[in-house]
Amino acid sequence: MDRIRITGGAPLNGVIPISGAKNAALPLMIASLLTREPLELHNVPRLADVQLLLRILGNHGVDAAIAGKRPGQTQETGQTIRLTAASIIDTTAPYELVSRMRASFWVLAPLVARMGHARVSLPGGCAIGTRPVDLLIMAMEKLGAKVTIEGGYVVAEAPAGGLRGAHITFPKVTVGGTHTALMGAVLAQGETVIDNAAREPEVADLAACLAAMGAKIEGAGESRIVVQGVGSLGGASHSVVPDRIETGTYAMAVAMTGGDVLLEGARPELLQAALDVLAQTGAEITATNAGVRVRRNGGGINPVDVTTEPFPGFPTDLQAQLMALLTRARGTSRIRETIFENRFMHVQELARLGARIRLDGDVAWIDGVERLTGAPVMATDLRASVSLVIAALAADGETTVNRVYHLDRGFEALEAKLGRCGAQVQRISGD
Numbered sequence: 001m002d003r004i005r006i007t008g009g010a011p012l013n014g015v016i017p018i019s020g021a022k023n024a025a026l027p028l029m030i031a032s033l034l035t036r037e038p039l040e041l042h043n044v045p046r047l048a049d050v051q052l053l054l055r056i057l058g059n060h061g062v063d064a065a066i067a068g069k070r071p072g073q074t075q076e077t078g079q080t081i082r083l084t085a086a087s088i089i090d091t092t093a094p095y096e097l098v099s100r101m102r103a104s105f106w107v108l109a110p111l112v113a114r115m116g117h118a119r120v121s122l123p124g125g126c127a128i129g130t131r132p133v134d135l136l137i138m139a140m141e142k143l144g145a146k147v148t149i150e151g152g153y154v155v156a157e158a159p160a161g162g163l164r165g166a167h168i169t170f171p172k173v174t175v176g177g178t179h180t181a182l183m184g185a186v187l188a189q190g191e192t193v194i195d196n197a198a199r200e201p202e203v204a205d206l207a208a209c210l211a212a213m214g215a216k217i218e219g220a221g222e223s224r225i226v227v228q229g230v231g232s233l234g235g236a237s238h239s240v241v242p243d244r245i246e247t248g249t250y251a252m253a254v255a256m257t258g259g260d261v262l263l264e265g266a267r268p269e270l271l272q273a274a275l276d277v278l279a280q281t282g283a284e285i286t287a288t289n290a291g292v293r294v295r296r297n298g299g300g301i302n303p304v305d306v307t308t309e310p311f312p313g314f315p316t317d318l319q320a321q322l323m324a325l326l327t328r329a330r331g332t333s334r335i336r337e338t339i340f341e342n343r344f345m346h347v348q349e350l351a352r353l354g355a356r357i358r359l360d361g362d363v364a365w366i367d368g369v370e371r372l373t374g375a376p377v378m379a380t381d382l383r384a385s386v387s388l389v390i391a392a393l394a395a396d397g398e399t400t401v402n403r404v405y406h407l408d409r410g411f412e413a414l415e416a417k418l419g420r421c422g423a424q425v426q427r428i429s430g431d
Ligand SMILES: CC(=O)N[C@H]1[C@@H](OP(=O)(O)OP(=O)(O)OC[C@H]2O[C@@H](n3ccc(=O)[nH]c3=O)[C@H](O)[C@@H]2O)O[C@H](CO)[C@@H](O)[C@@H]1O
Pocket: 023, 024, 026, 102, 103, 129, 130, 131, 132, 133, 134, 135, 136, 137, 172, 173, 174, 175, 176, 177, 198, 202, 316, 317, 339, 340, 341
């Protein structure tokens, strides 16, 4: 298994191109199941999750053509994938594939919408909590599907005549639930109203692509989304929104090491809450035409008090990275995690580097320390893994991050991007 070796201490200076968002690319790829015409997606990041989803979609009969680089594209700025689901050959998504990635469960809604039935294994994904799918099933049931769970599989059957528009009110904000409701509603008969919808940019990106395919959607990006079902959808060409979590991750890395980096192509409005927190810690954040510039030259890191929330609040997917930064703050910080009940797995690994963190239920208290020191570490999910990278960049000596496959799930060309800005990061191939 590959490892990443980091020698800490160097500031980051230069340009980091921001990739397309993993969490947008995955539902966008899944939307290809809704039409027999080609869906062309640009700026798709080269990630293990994308590769796995291509296998899952291939199993359903989706043909994938990966185009060469477009002019101006570099290795780190994604690929163009043309997905064509001319016919669906299998409506089962098997355990072997779905158990490895949460988002793969989202094939359920488009398969039922187009084929009238589907059988999808209960999902896996990052080990950050129990992660139930009850609200996704509720959305399908509201749209008229009959849903049972048999042998670890969710089996859904549309009523005669197909899914029917409905009023879906989510009792809590769910990104996957909103994707499911949207993809189910676009081909349903009549109107669907989705209340307490997730407002995450990845939902708006999916809705924009569905609209380009011919769907009738109003309010995506707001709490109430209204969909008028249409008889069929066509092909489209769509570019994946920049990755706000990757943006925030590198911004925190710069705040940690000091330096001056342009996060090229980043869109500040996609992570304003996180940028505000970074500014409170003492980093200088400037929105430019080219992206977001992050600087910290001298001066310490200020402690902060942050609670994770659905968009537009501070994202749970940046909580571990922020915690890494705060391990070296001048004082005590507090982070409250409200989205996932078990998303503090990075705490004990950060402690190996010398961090002082106390947990009290859903709250972590971080007492800043003068210095971190390198050590062998590993993490159980992708954002936790990258938080260890951030801490290692500022630690004295050498850190080895094991289980690199977590990083490969979500960070395109991580070593190259950091390495070009002066970090000493090396991948070591292992068995
Ligand atoms: C691939 C992808 O895009 N993953 C993101 C997506 O995950 P995902 O879509 O799985 O997360 P959700 O927004 O659905 O989860 C939010 C909360 O709702 C709960 N819940 C969810 C569904 C359900 O049926 N029942 C239920 O109780 C979850 O346990 C969690 O407490 O949004 C999360 C929240 O922004 C991010 O951390 C993940 O990176």
